[in-house]
Amino acid sequence: MESYQDKRPTFDKPKNIHECAQSGDVLGLQKLLQDNPSLLNQRNAVMSETPLHISASYDKAEIVKFLLEWEGNDKVELEAKNMYGETPLHVAAKNGCNEAIRLLLSHGALVEAKANNGMTPLHLSLCHSIRSEDGSIIKTLLENNADCSATDNEGMTPVDHLSKWPESGECLRELLTSHIEEQRKRKALECCGEVKAKIDALEKELSKIVGLHELKAQLRKWAKGMILDERRRALGLKVGNRKHLHMAFLGNPGTGKTMVARILGKLLHDVKILPTDKVKEVQRTDLVSQYVGETGLKTREQIEEAEGGILFVDEAYRLIPMNKKIEGSWDFGLEALEEIMSTMDTGKILVIFAGYNEPMKRVISSNEGFCRRVTNIFYFNDLSCEEIANIVHIKMNNNQEDQDSLLYGFKLHSSCSIEAIAALIERETTKKQRMKMNGGLVGPMLDNAKGNLDLRLSDDCVDGDELRTIRLEDLEAGLRVSFRSMDVWDR
Structure with a gap:
């Protein structure tokens, strides 16, 4: 110098x-x-x-x-x-x-x-x-x-x-020390702006989820804590590293488990808990081989692909047979589960197990380390008719931004209020049918409603607004066709 x-x-x-x-x-x-x-x-x-x-x-x-x-x-x-x-x-x-x-x-x-x-x-x-x-x-x-x-x-x-x-050097030391404190405060203020942007982004994603109020509250709580940790670090405060919050999502199909996992991946990446926002979705067939010695390798390959993000194990109960032995042979699903469990303490991935409530109890009780590692269990309740109707509106709004969607450019008629659609769903479906599909009703119903619109309109129709407007009668026809095609119409 x-x-x-x-x-x-x-x-x-x-x-x-x-x-x-x-x-x-x-x-x-x-x-x-x-x-x-x-x-x-x-x-x-x-x-x-x-x-x-x-x-x-x-x-x-x-x-x-x-x-x-x-x-x-x-x-x-x-x-x-x-x-x-x-x-x-x-x-x-x-x-x-x-x-x-x-x-x-x-x-x-x-x-x-x-x-x-x-x-x-x-x-x-x-x-x-x-x-x-x-x-x-x-x-x-x-x-x-x-x-x-x-x-x-x-x-x-x-x-x-x-x-x-x-x-x-004392005067210069005071000058530098004072500036260090000012820099920390400035970084904290900058962090506040980033915090607000991240919270706003989270709220936008959560608005796409219907119901699940308890889960949303927990996600907001986690996000707030993680984001405030960033502010603490900006101020030079000591902050410990957060451990991965392995989870179990319990609920029927169509209740939003996969969607929440994807939102969670983005959130945890945004606040630097996860290196990537990828969510690797796997089922038993992706993990288990029918040959001895291959399941461990197959499972490890999926884990490596998920590294840095989330491994989402859908229908996780299928890894555990009703009886632990099948025709005298140990089921390979248990081997896949144990391989996943052995990776959960490394910090390389976050694991989410998903499935129906009752069958998932087999998974929870099958491994003594499960409860220790999976500390957050969330219940995805069945959706009400009004919540399913709300999803219809959300999906139609999202389709306006997705040019690859079949319904891009289409809209609902003013008569298709959330209340009117909810009444239609309650009238035309049973509780058992709704429980089997929940939000899964919406996609097929809308696609088939568009088909009914095409059938209903005359060949010489030139009214642009009529050509792209789905009416309540189209939704009703679409709902019925959907159930027939899925062979679950039991009325």
């Missing part, structure tokens, strides 16, 4: 571009560049420095400005490094050249650039500031967001380096 400005040779008659840069000979430098523009970033033989290095280290502001604003085809290398890995900003800071520093920073010089020894311009500015008893260079760098917490290759911050001057 010792200044080398005094050790450089001087020249009475500038002869080359580096000599012009050192002496401040703008006209001489300009003529050299006009004759040979390739000299703009030419390195000298001693320090491998460019003209910008030289002019910055001698605070020749006029030369620095000329080089930075050179309009030729070649552009000045703002981050060029000398033999010590120092940029022009480094050497300007090391030699107390405040005007050059301001010019370099105003043109985008990296205030956090690191030399070969890991030091930033702020590190290198300390020696000159101590010797000159002038903290203006440090203030200029701090005004441009120099990081007081940056460490060099020895792990030392600028404040740490001030210990070399215990008496004369």
Whole structure:
């Protein structure tokens, strides 16, 4: 960090571009560049420095400005490094050249650039500031967001380096310490804006889920805690690492288990709990082989694909047979489950087991480590007729943004209120039928409703609004066709 400005040779008659840069000979430098523009970033033989290095280290502001604003085809290398890995900003800071520093920073010089020894311009500015008893260079760098917490290759911050001057460095230590606290507060405020954006994004995703109020409350609670941890870290507070919250989702088909898993993957990735937002959805057939010795390998392959995200094991109860032995042979599903359980403590994946309420009890009781690892069990209740009707409206609104959807560009007639659709569903379906499908009713019903609309309209219809409007009678026909095609119509 010792200044080398005094050790450089001087020249009475500038002869080359580096000599012009050192002496401040703008006209001489300009003529050299006009004759040979390739000299703009030419390195000298001693320090491998460019003209910008030289002019910055001698605070020749006029030369620095000329080089930075050179309009030729070649552009000045703002981050060029000398033999010590120092940029022009480094050497300007090391030699107390405040005007050059301001010019370099105003043109985008990296205030956090690191030399070969890991030091930033702020590190290198300390020696000159101590010797000159002038903290203006440090203030200029701090005004441009120099990081007081940056460490060099020895792990030392600028404040740490001030210990070399215990008496004369006290004022600078107070300046840097005060700025560190201001930086922390600023980061915390910036974090607040990011927090609000993440919470708003979460609420948007949760609005797509109908019902499940208890689960939504828990997701909001987790999100708030995780996001506040980010703010705590921004303030320099110590925060422990959160463990993966392995879960079980219990409920009938169509209650939103898979959708919630996907939302959860995005949420945990956004708050940096998971490296990725991928959700790997698997069932027994993806994990279990019919041959001895292959199930473990097959399961590990699925786990590796899910690494960094969520492994969503749907119909997890199928891994556990009604009787633990089948025709005298141990069921391979247990082997797959044990392989998954052995991975859950590594932190590489988050596992969600999903399935019907009663059959899932077999999974929970099948492995003594299950309850210890799966600490969050959520019940997905069957949807009411009104909630299913609400999904119809949500899906139709989402289809307006999905050009690949069959219903892209279509809309519901004003008569298709949530109340009217709920009454239709209650009238045309049984509780048992709804329990088997829940939200799964909606997709087939809407697709078949569109088919009924096409059948109902005359071949010569040219009314654009009528051509894209689904009426209540279409939904009714679509509901009936859906049940017939799925062979569950039992009325």
